[in-house]
Amino acid sequence: MSLAVRFDGIEKQFGPVRVLHGVSFDLAPGRIYGLLGENGAGKSTLMKILxxxxxxxxxxxYVDDTPRTFSNSRDAEEAGIVLIHQELNLADHLTITQNMFLGHEIRKGFFLDESAMREAARIALNDVGLYTNPDTRVRDLIVAEKQLVEIAKAMLRAARLLIMDEPTATLTPxxxxxxxxxxxxxxxAGTTIVYISHKLDEVERVTDEVIVMRDGRLVARAPTDEVTRQQMANLMVGREVSDMFPDKPALANDAPVAFKVEQASVPDWAEGVSFSVRRGEVFGFAGLVGAGRTELFEALVGLRAMQAGRIEIENESVKLKSPRDAMRHGITYLSEDRKGRGLHVDMALKDNLTMMTLERYAHPLIDGRAERDALTSAVKDFGIRTGNPAIRARMLSGGNQQKLALAKFLHPDPRVIVLDEPTRGVDVGAKRDIYFLIHRLAAEGRAVIVISSELIELIGLCHRVAVMRAGELVATLGMDLLTEERLIAHATGTH
Structure with missing residues (x-):
């Protein structure tokens, strides 16, 4: 069952960009390793090679002291090595069962054994806490449920070495x-686990050792109980990282309301939700998976049908039938699903950045130089790490894709900004940058709404936090009442 791995001088480059520089270390069986590093440090690339x-x-x-080169992921899986991707790798039009057994179908003679696969899928889903019908189509699941399907799928492969890339990014506590x-x-049971995460509290809780990479090189390795979270963060970025959250900008008592929602209802997801956000305020939304937060805001900006409700932007009643409609009225929404709804990953960086504001660059032909200048500014302002600005978005690391998505949705200069899981898959240094960016936007007089599964993030960022449970807004807490215990109690109904 056990499996040992050793990297010996691993190098990797994409075109002229070298992303791994002679990386060497080993992984012993039956241990959990925290693999840490900033976005672009080379962690995911190294694990994709494995x-x-x-x-x-x-x-x-080397796998079990034998040199190995895997031609594809199927070869690696046959050796007992399974990767759970940070970016979901599921076929939306297929059922959960079909996704979990795709390429690994169970047969009874010439036919597929549908009942055996369905039962195995159900057991694996229950193991990860997803109690849903295995015949459900993946497209009908929310992002957190898809993440659990990915984990359950890996469990079916009987992995001897399991690589988890940001597995809790969308999960509740x-x-x-x-x-x-x-x-x-x-x-x-002897399985080796490589746990890639930017949530250092989780790394501290669950891992035996931490391995830190920076700029494609191994920079540190130590038992987890000998390294503090602060030291982990400093090793990742190569400098002192302190004061993760900026001081909250003062909010005037008479600050005008920028965004107001009254009695919004979304079929199957939200019922009678009312709230308002003032200029200069950072307003958070907390809740368990399935509470309806994402679906509510998708309806508010025209991405799905809203059954009832009234929306005001700057005291003007508006009806938003599409995201473009919302943008024209000064509101933008950054989806938690950056790959599916945030970016066009097969397009160039500049094309992604300017897509929502093409009228600025058409005279009437597209001004390519102006687009490139805009990208140069965005790369600097948002800290997007790319060796070549002409590459496609797909070639960026997950965290740098998130930064590009933020730049894209702020490019229209909105008055109201909705950020759904804005730091999902983002390293500790970049998180801090995003937190300071959010407060800068608020200090400029914009209304910022943050939907997050990370309670510490909401407490550190927000002036107020609304809590949703089962489609209803059940509480709104001010700064003096913001604690993890209170937020969890309201979200679970145990307050």
Whole structure:
């Protein structure tokens, strides 16, 4: 069952950009390793080499002391190595069961054994805490549920080495705790786990050792209980990282209301939700998975049908039938699904950035130089790490894709900004940059709404936090009442 891995001088480059520089370290069986580093540090690339998705340009990969080169992920899976992707890798039009057994179908003679696959899928889903019908189509799941399907799918592969890339990015604390319990069971059975995460509190809780990469190189390795979170953060970015959250900008008592919602209802998701956000305010939304936060805001900006409700922007009643309609009225919404709804990953960076504001660059032909200048400014302002600005968005790391998505949705200069999981998959240094950006936007007099699964993020950022449960807004807490315990109690109905 056990499996040992050793990287020996691994190098990798994409065109002229070298992303791994002679990386060497080993992984022993039955241990949980925290693999840390900023976006672009090379963590995901190294793990994709291990899992058969990429091939090294130089160096050797040893599995159980045998040199191995995997041609594809199927080869790696047959050796017991499974990667759970940060970016969801599911076919939306297929059912959960079909996704979980795609390429690994169970057969009974010449036919597929549908009942056996369905039952195995159900058991794996229950193990990760997703109690839903395995015949449900993936397109009907929310992002957090899709993440749990990815984890359950990996469980079916009987992995001897499991790589988890930001597995808790969209999970609630209770779902995260269930995942940790599952990891401990796997560790006890001899499975090696590589846990990639920017949530340093989770790394501290669940891992045995931390391995830190920076700029494509291994920079540190130590037992987890010998390294503080602050030291982890400093090692990742190569400098002192302190004061994660800026001081909250003062909010005048007479600050005018910028965005007001009355009795908004979304079929199957939200009922009678009312709230208002003032200029200069950072207003948070908390709640468990399925509480209806994302679906509410998708309806408010025209991405899905709204059954009832009234919307005011700057005291003007508006009807928003599409995101473009919303943008014209000064509101933009950054989806939690940056790959599906935030970016066109097969397009160039500049094309992504200027897509929502093309009229600025058409005279009447598109001014390519002006677009490139805008991208140069965005790369600097948002800290987007790219060796070549002409690449497609797909070539960026997950965190740098998130920064590009933020730049894109702020490019129209909105008055009201809705950010759904704005730091999902973003490293500690970039998180701090985004937090300061959010407060800068508020200080400029904009209304900023932050939907987040990270309670510490909401407490550190927001003037007020609304809590949703089962489609209803059940509480709104001011700064003096913002604690994790209160937020969890309202979200679970145990207050």
């Amino acid at each position: 899992a058969g998705y990429e091939r090294a340009n130089a160096g050797e990969l 209770s779902e995260t705790q269930r995942l940790f319990a599952l990891m401990m069971r796997l560790k006890g």
